[in-house]
Amino acid sequence: MPHLNRRRMSAALATVAAVLTLGAATSSQAQGARDPGAEQFVQASAQKVIGILADKGLSEAQKEAAFHRAIDELADVPKITNFVLGKYARSITPEQKARFTPAFRAYAESVYRNRLDDYHGEVLKVTGSTVRKPGDVIVTTQITGGHNAQPVDVAWRVLGGSGGWKAVDVQFKGVWLAITQQQDFVSTIDNAHGNIDVLVAQLQRDAKRPPSSR
Known part of the structure; x- marks a missing residue:
């Protein structure tokens, strides 16, 4: 037994x-595994952004307004705004948040637009995706056309699911912008002894600087 x-x-x-x-x-x-829903979202929404920047028929004011609307469709702006504050997202006052939010929005749009404008591409094509966990997907794309001699790789991190998707970060040349911004912003606030208004003033200045000096 x-x-x-x-x-x-x-x-x-x-x-x-x-x-x-x-x-x-x-x-x-x-x-x-790949996520077709996330891929379809990026294909449509990111291509719209690329198309606006490549549209020579739009005036600068029209392009800026269209780009602003397209970013709202593509990105979860409130989530990104909260993320880039890092540890200070827990202590920021409503008054400080009211000053920081528009300053960061203007700065972020200028950064994203300049990064994409640098590629002068016209067509975005999804090349794959990787599910990090359910509802959290990295979608890889290539931008071609325009002045691009070679396809340019750009990756998008999107969150969501059947109820809809939103991008929370974008990777250019191996660098995730939101993660980099969080590191830079927290460092700036730390150096200012926790004064978030110092960062707000810096973002306002940077958003107004010409692209070549950024």
């Missing part, structure tokens, strides 16, 4: 191990 129990125990352990292995493999496959 002891020998039989050992055999049964060994068989049970083998079964458990097989189930765990299968579960791990399934989880890994799900995590690495």
Whole structure:
């Protein structure tokens, strides 16, 4: 009987191990799978942004207004605004937030527009996606056309699902902008002994600077 129990125990352990292995493999496959919904969102929304910048028929004022609307469709601006404040998002006062939000919005739009304008592309094509976890997807794209001699790789991190998607970060030349901005902003506020208004003033100045000096 002891020998039989050992055999049964060994068989049970083998079964458990097989189930765990299968579960791990399934989880890994799900995590690495592509997400068609996220890809379709980026294809449509990011292409719209690229198209606006490449449209030579728009005046500068029309292009700026259209770009502003397209960013609202593409990005979760409130979430990004909160994210880039890092640890200071927990302590910022409503009055400070009211000053920071429009300053960051103007600065961020100028940065994103300048980055995309640098590529002078006209066509964006999704090349794949990776599910980090359900509702959190990295979508890879290439921008071509215009003055681009070679396709330019741009990645987009989008959050959401069947109820809709929104971008929360974009990667140019291997650098995630929102993450970099958070590091820079927190450092600026730290150096100002926690005075967020110093960062607000800096963002307002930077948003007005010509692209070549940024």
